[in-house]
Amino acid sequence: MSAPNPARRNERTRRAILDATLALLAETGYADLTIGAIAARAGAGRQTIYRWWGGKGAIVLDALVDAVEVTGMTLADSGDLAADLRLVLRATVAEFADPRISETTRAITIETLIDADLAGQVRDRLLRPQLDAVKDRLRAGQRAGQVRDDLNLDLAVELLFGPLYHRWLLRTGPLTERYADGLVDLAVAAMRPAH
Template identity: 55%
Template sequence: MAGVKKPDPARRSERSRQAILQAARELVSEVGYAKVSVEAIAARAGVGKQTIYRWWRSKGAVVFDSFLALSEGDQGVVLPDTGDIEADLKTVMRATVAEFADPGFEAPIRALNLEIVGDPELAAQYREKLAGPVDEGKKARLRSAQRAGQIAPDADLDLALELLYAPLYQRWLLRSGPLTPQYADALVDLALKALRP
């Protein structure tokens, strides 16, 4: 009997948590957010729904954490810094446009945005855990461009991010036009006209 190991509840809990997060991502991609339920996530993950409610208060919170988990272990957002702010921003904006045009990413993120609109607590969590750190990484690259004289030293970096990303986000949200590399480049060109010294 001395050689028999007792189950490690922490390991079992982490395994269940990962299974729940993966199940949520898969289901949202397969059937769409509206058709996903906590019961379906629990069944796919092989856990009871009470296990989900022990860790999350709503379906939206589970789905949010399922996407947040994709970046766990990252060292934060670091934009490329080749010394050429135009080239670096075009690389990042093209990648963002491609991500938003990808159906596997687009459907779950659109659903998450709908949840955020109606849930102030989830919106605050989104700003704290995802949007805030991502914006800080972007502003770090813009500060580097300011130091190099490529962006005006007095430029408002929060507003600069809005100049770059708000039109893209609006086009995606309203489905008002194609998301193409050319569109990404045009956004960078226009924003840099306003931001250069």
């Protein structure tokens, strides 16, 4: 399945389909979402949806990307690296605590395990902009002397988010602000320049 070709689409129909997808996700959840229901709600043909997206995972991804506007994402730089990172990890914990968002994210994650193209799109269009924003904030921390110059920033971002995703995906423990803050404290301690 390839990325949808925007040149082939009527914008009003596309918008109606994405809006219908988000509305139905909120009402029924991912498991009960069907292309037929999206088509009926949007007033579009099922063939149109399959031609533009190919399947449920791809349309949900487009709807999510469109809803969160991930392009050009930046993090606030208060001058306090730990405080800025706590805000990001706490927001992630809050998203995972929302049953509808968590269910949709979990379902998309499962689909990425069997669909390499969808996995690449989720990574590049939904996750990468967010992770790159954190990486840019860490780079600013390097310039400010808060983060070691030799730090591998990609690895540092994984250090921050990896345990959070692991705990969420495998349900190994509660996701709380306290847990998010603890991850930030450990990561920031590991990233500080040696004095």
